[in-house]
Amino acid sequence: MEKVDGILYRYILDHSSTITETWLALREKQAGSIYSVDTDVKVEELLREQNTLTIKTVTSALLEDKNSFIENMEQWAAMVAKSRVESDTPIYEVLEALNKVRETYWDFITDHMLKDNNGITKDTIIRWSRLINHAFDQLNREFTEQYYLLTKKRLLAQQDLINELGSPVIPIVDAIAVLPLIGEIDTYRAKEILNATPSKCISKNVSHLFIDLSGVTLLDTMVAHQVFELISTLKLLGIQSTISGIRPEVAQTSIQLGLDFSEVSTHSTLKQALSKQGIKLYERK
Structure with a gap:
């Protein structure tokens, strides 16, 4: 480390709290933002601690050992990214705050180092500019990646x-379970059901699955085909299937597609299907 770098390094660290307070003073009211001037006291203290760490991390770029900066940067990015994700802070707010930290950092160097006529050469200023701005750029990149x-x-x-x-x-009783499908079933969801249901049945030792479609708002031809595939897959695994709540138009579509549900027990309601199996549902009075 050059002598002037060491002087700047120690000077900034000695005044890191001053830089942080200057940065905090720049805040304005931002509804719902952790960076708002009227944020909670505990949040403000967290910002104070994290910003002080930001300053120390950037300043470590002046050290001769570059590994020190990389380690500090990775730890800083992991901590701040976790904190911002947990607080649901938009990434653009974080990057804007980091830009203000950069501006405050440079204002401090300008006001307290360069204006004191310390014999700092233009070459040194240019080198500092490259080092420090590159450090901030790396922080931005590492943070966005972690975020x-x-x-x-x-x-x-x-x-x-x-x-x-x-x-x-x-599971409702013994080796019997119900698969209640609710809402719209598009092709993507149908594939997810086809892929996930067999393994769930195996893990829960299900031998008879009741597939209830009464809550399905839309069931197109592709989905009907996926349901047929699911039943066929379960059959190969030795799992019996019963369908309830299938609508007449879906049944007609299935026939037109050549899907043979004749070997599958079907019922108009889940209650009827379970009753046929000897399982009674008791309704609240």
Whole structure:
């Protein structure tokens, strides 16, 4: 590290709290944002701690050991990205806040270092500009990558939950279970049901599955074909199927498609289907 770099490094770290307070003072009212000037006291303290860490991370780019900056950057990005995802903070708000940190950082260097006539050469200023701006750019890139990965992970988890709720295999007695399908079933959802239901039945030791379609708002020809495939797959696994709630138009469509449901027990309602199996549903009075 050159001598002037060491002086700047120590000077910034010694005044990191001042830079942070200056940055916090720039906040304005932003409804629903953690960066709003009227945010909760605990959130403000979190911002203060994280911004101080931001300053320390960027300043470590002045060190001779470049691995130190990389390690600091990765830790910083992981922590801040997790915090912002958990608080549902839009990524554009974070990047805007980081830009203000950059501006505050440079204003501080300009006001307290360059104006004091410390004999700093133009070459040194240009080198600092490259080092520090590159450090901020790397922070932006690392943060956006971590933010994307965490957001993607959350979306996948939500999609898994949606898929699970979209085709729940519910055991009711012994080895009997019900698959109540509700809402619109498009081609994508039909494929998910076809792929997930057999393994669910196996894991729950189901030998007889009641597929109730009475809550389905739309069932096109492609979906009808997927339901037929599901029944065929379950049959190969030794699992008996019963359909309830199938609408007349769907039945007619199935016949036109050449889908043979003649060997599948069908009933107008789930209650009727279960009663046929000797299972009674008691209604509340």
